[in-house]
Amino acid sequence: MSAVWASLRQTLLAVLLDRYAIVVMVGAVILYSFFYPAAYRHQVAGNLPILVVDEDHSATSRELLRRLDAPRVARVVGQTAGIDSARRQLEAGDAEGIVLIPANLERDILRGHPAKLVLLGNGAYLGRASWVLGSVADALGSFGREAVVTQAAFMGVPQAPPVTLVQRPLYNTQEGYGSAIVPGVAELIVHQTLLMGIGVLLGGRRLALGRRLRFDLPTLTGMALGFGLIGLFGLLYYTGFTAWVQDYPRGGNPLGQLLGGTLFIAATVAFGLFVGSFFRTRERAFQYIIATSIPLFFLANLSWPTVMTPQPLVWLSQLLPTTSGINLMVRLTQMDARLADVSHELITLGALLLLYGTLAAWRLHEKKGTEGIDLN
DSSP states (O other): OHHHHHHHHHHHHHHHHOHHHHIIIIIHHHHHHHHHHHTTTTOOOOOEEEEEEESSOSHHHHHHHHHHTSSSSEEEEEEOSSHHHHHHHHHTTSOSEEEEEOTTHHHHHHTTOOOOOEEEEOTTSHHHHHHHHHHHHHHHHHHHHHHHHHHHHHHSSOOOOSSOOOOOOSSOTTOOHHHHHHHHHHHHHHHHHHHHHHHHHHHHHHHHHTSOOOBOHHHHHHHHHHHHHHHHHHHHHIIIIIHHHTTOSOOSOHHHHHHHHHHHHHHHHHHHHHHHTTOSSTHHHHHHHHHHHHHHHHHTTSSSOGGGSOHHHHHHHTTSHHHHHHHHHHHHHHSOOOGGGGHHHHHHHHHHHHHHHHHHHHHHBOSSOOOOOOOO
C-alpha cells in the first residue's frame, strides 16, 4: 500500500512540475470554463425557414400567414400541398419547422369552437428548433388573442381564446443553445484534457527512456489514482462552480453525480493509459486530441439524434467512455435522474473500465522492476 501512495504522490508532483501537463490538465480546464460558454450566452438565431400547409384557404388563414412571416427569427419560405411533402422538405434540411393550418379553421373560430393548429420542429438542431417554435408560438398567441375579438363580434359575448399555447420547459429552462450544448461539452473537455495530460507524461517519459514503458502493479495503480483525482476535480468543477457562475441548469442528483462522475473518470483514465501507451512523443497526445474531439462529441449523440446515426457508428460509440459519460452526467446534473434511470450508462462505463484497465495493464504492467514517472 505504501508503494501505491508513493506512486500517487509522485504522479501528482509530475503533473505539477511538468509545464505541459499542468497547462493541459489544470490550466486548460479552468480557461475553457470561462471562455467556451461565453460564445453561447447571447447567441440569437434569425431568418430560419419554415413551411406552411394551408388546408383552410380562408381570409383568417391568410392573416395568420402574414403574422408568421413578421418575426425576424422565422420566415415563411413556401407553402406545400400536404403535410407529407412538407415533412420530406423538413427531413432534407430545407426548413426548420412546419405550421399546419387545418381545414375549417375560420369556421371554428367564428362559431366559438376551439381551433387547432399543428406546429412541428426539426429536433436534430435543438437551438434552431427552440427559436423557431418559440417565435411561431408567439405569433400564434398574438393571433389567438385577436381572434377573441372576432368571436365576440359574431357571438355577442367574449369567448375563451380559440388558440391556447401552454409552454413548460422541463430541463433547459432558458431554452437556449448554450444550456443544451455546454454541459455536454464540459464532460468532453475534462475527458480530452485528462487524456492529453496522460499522453504528454507517458509520451515524454518514453521519449526520454527510448523504450516502451513498464510499471509494477502498485506503481501503475498509484498513477491511475493520481490521474483520477485530477480528472474528478475538473469534472466536479464544471458541474458545480462553472454551472453556477454561467447560470446553466445544475443541481440534479449530487450523490449520483459523484458516483457516476467517479466511474466516468475511472474509465477515462483506463482508456487514457491504454491509448497513451502507444505514444512515443509528447506531440502524439496533441495530435490525437485534435483529430478526435469533434467526432467524440457527435458520437455521444447528445446534439445529433441516435436514430440518424448509422448503426455501426452507434455500436462503435459504446466503446468510448465519452458516449456513456456525457449522457450520464447531463441526465444526473440537469434532469435530476435517478441511478436506475442511468443504469445502462453505469453498466457500460463499468464494462469499459474493466476492458481498458485490462488492456492498459497488458501494455504497461511488468511484474519485475519498476519504471515510474520520476522527475529526474
